Amino acid sequence: MQISLPRAARLALTVSITLSLLLVIGCARSHQRVDPDVDDGVGGGGTESQDVRAMAEMMARDLLAEAPLDASAGTPTLHILALDNSASHPIDKKMVVEMIRTRLVRHGGGRLRVLNRDAATLQEIQAERRAKREGAVEGAQKKALLGSDYVLTGTVRTISKRGRDSMSSDYWVYSFVVVDLESSEQVWANEYDFKWAGNKPAIYR
Amino acid sequence: MLTSSQSARMLATSFVLMLAASCTAWVPAPVEPYWQGRLDVAETIFRERLETSDGDWALFANELATTLEARGEVDEAWRLFFDAGRLMENWDASFGDRVAAVAGREDSREYRGEPYERALNSIYTGLLSFARGEPDNARASFREAMLRDAEQSDEQFASDFAPSFFLAAWASRAAGDRNEARAYIDEARKARADAVRFGARGAASPSVFDAFEGSNLLVMASVGRGPSKVADRHRPDLVRIDVPRQHVRAARVYVDGRYRGTTEVLGDVAYQARTRGGRWLDGVRAGKAVFSEVASTAGTVLLLEGLDREDGGLLLAGGIALLASLLVNSDADLRCWRTLPDTLQVLALDVAPGEHELFIDFVGDDGQVDRAYSRSYTIRLPPRDAASARDATSVVHVRSLPLEASLRARTEVSAPRPGGQS
Numbered sequence: 179m180q181i182s183l184p185r186a187a188r189l190a191l192t193v194s195i196t197l198s199l200l201l202v203i204g205c206a207r208s209h210q211r212v213d214p215d216v217d218d219g220v221g222g223g224g225t226e227s228q229d230v231r232a233m234a235e236m237m238a239r240d241l242l243a244e245a246p247l248d249a250s251a252g253t254p255t256l257h258i259l260a261l262d263n264s265a266s267h268p269i270d271k272k273m274v275v276e277m278i279r280t281r282l283v284r285h286g287g288g289r290l291r292v293l294n295r296d297a298a299t300l301q302e303i304q305a306e307r308r309a310k311r312e313g314a315v316e317g318a319q320k321k322a323l324l325g326s327d328y329v330l331t332g333t334v335r336t337i338s339k340r341g342r343d344s345m346s347s348d349y350w351v352y353s354f355v356v357v358d359l360e361s362s363e364q365v366w367a368n369e370y371d372f373k374w375a376g377n378k379p380a381i382y383r
Numbered sequence: 384m385l386t387s388s389q390s391a392r393m394l395a396t397s398f399v400l401m402l403a404a405s406c407t408a409w410v411p412a413p414v415e416p417y418w419q420g421r422l423d424v425a426e427t428i429f430r431e432r433l434e435t436s437d438g439d440w441a442l443f444a445n446e447l448a449t450t451l452e453a454r455g456e457v458d459e460a461w462r463l464f465f466d467a468g469r470l471m472e473n474w475d476a477s478f479g480d481r482v483a484a485v486a487g488r489e490d491s492r493e494y495r496g497e498p499y500e501r502a503l504n505s506i507y508t509g510l511l512s513f514a515r516g517e518p519d520n521a522r523a524s525f526r527e528a529m530l531r532d533a534e535q536s537d538e539q540f541a542s543d544f545a546p547s548f549f550l551a552a553w554a555s556r557a558a559g560d561r562n563e564a565r566a567y568i569d570e571a572r573k574a575r576a577d578a579v580r581f582g583a584r585g586a587a588s589p590s591v592f593d594a595f596e597g598s599n600l601l602v603m604a605s606v607g608r609g610p611s612k613v614a615d616r617h618r619p620d621l622v623r624i625d626v627p628r629q630h631v632r633a634a635r636v637y638v639d640g641r642y643r644g645t646t647e648v649l650g651d652v653a654y655q656a657r658t659r660g661g662r663w664l665d666g667v668r669a670g671k672a673v674f675s676e677v678a679s680t681a682g683t684v685l686l687l688e689g690l691d692r693e694d695g696g697l698l699l700a701g702g703i704a705l706l707a708s709l710l711v712n713s714d715a716d717l718r719c720w721r722t723l724p725d726t727l728q729v730l731a732l733d734v735a736p737g738e739h740e741l742f743i744d745f746v747g748d749d750g751q752v753d754r755a756y757s758r759s760y761t762i763r764l765p766p767r768d769a770a771s772a773r774d775a776t777s778v779v780h781v782r783s784l785p786l787e788a789s790l791r792a793r794t795e796v797s798a799p800r801p802g803g804q805s
Contacts, residue, residue, distance in 0.1 A: 185699070190706050262558075263519040266526040267472075268465060268508055271517065334523075338530055346534075378534075 238281035245366035257326035265336035344378035409490040420785035449722040461511040499655035502532040522554035545575035546650040557776040585648025598731035604634040607725025631745035646728035755785035
């Protein structure tokens, strides 16, 4: 037997089926490899992978291209001193500094020697040197620990706004400077900035 | 055209799908092992829930991080708090999640936490940044806590959670900015006075504010068992904040065997959970509960009107309103961070640089000490360097938990040095 459903029942049926399908589809989960240089679609703000990568790449290339590093007494040495977080959100400082250090070494091409003065690493280096000198481990070459000609320091700042209708924005600025340790001259500076804005959806208010 | 059996099957299937998608209640993880001090058991439970999480990753990351911090595993705890904090800040929701949250259970949406939970996530991230030797990152976290506590639906409230400001003062001083530190102490005084005026427990002006300038060691204690959300016995759409009976009330601090003082309440977590900007929220109904009730009433009225007037339009509108009221599940979202303390307490001390034994025990209302909660640390306070802009400030954070002997016995802790390098 065939029946013709009343309009209201058809509408109710359609709404019900559509909502059910949306719920099922909405709950689906999957994983896929994505490009770390593009937005991952996960949402949220802050310092994202593409920011860290782009910033580290830009800092390394600009510093090597623009900074007037004195090479008259040999390849200049640089020590990454610190990244000071003066923002209103925590960041993974170690990750940012390590990525900048890696890119400086990679793009340096012998024009710049980057020193690793991370407290833990320096401790290990000194222990290994002692072991070499005491003959506990092999290693013919003896080198002095290099002093630094320049230091790179960075500062992170944010301007955070919270407004009506659960709107919010965060303006991030990463500033970097290179200082000549002999003259205290600031020989290079650059900054990287980005801004996030959004609002809290009604389901979270 | 559909046959009657096809129509019936489709209707039945759609309702089953709807029920399956919207009525699976969230099940909390057992939290008693944590409060009993069986931290290895608690860790296993929270790790399992973290791996199988569905919409509650940040919640279990916070509970696991709390457990790991109590075990002294600073770096992993910081990472978990940090990652959970980023997720709690991510307001993006897929269309499916929005539909599920509207038509399904409240707890089908991704857990982001209430303002007090988000603020405490920032505070614990900051305390661990201190322990990692990063006072600047700690200050950033405490500033974030201020933003999160003030983040209310109508944006008219300022943060009244004094620990955010007070800790930011310590972090600012450790990072070398004394003027900013003093400004934060002023803000902490105001926030504390406001909170007490509206009903928070503890003194309106604890002595730590005056002791700040002359102190170099801050003992911060997360004391007691924090609030949890429960559904009203008769009205499942009503959220109530349940505050358990407390076993301990404050921490007593000894340095090198000498009693130096008892911690004072600086932040009342239960008060923060129950209020927004001083407005009491306990028993507030979820928006969907109101919608469901209004839609149900409106639908009935429209149907009756439609029948009286023989108006098909009114009948249709009434039917849709009734259907919507039936589909909307208005049970309250009871997910909450259940390893939070009842209060945040502090004691500021002036201690000579060098190595010291710090002994801490916890007292109950009756003044009795439960030795299972006592613990000692060896702390090394850095020298005060007048030439350095950075201040020799150290922060030690303890949680009131009965600890197993291996964690109670003279744990070696170097109080963090200021100016931690990357």
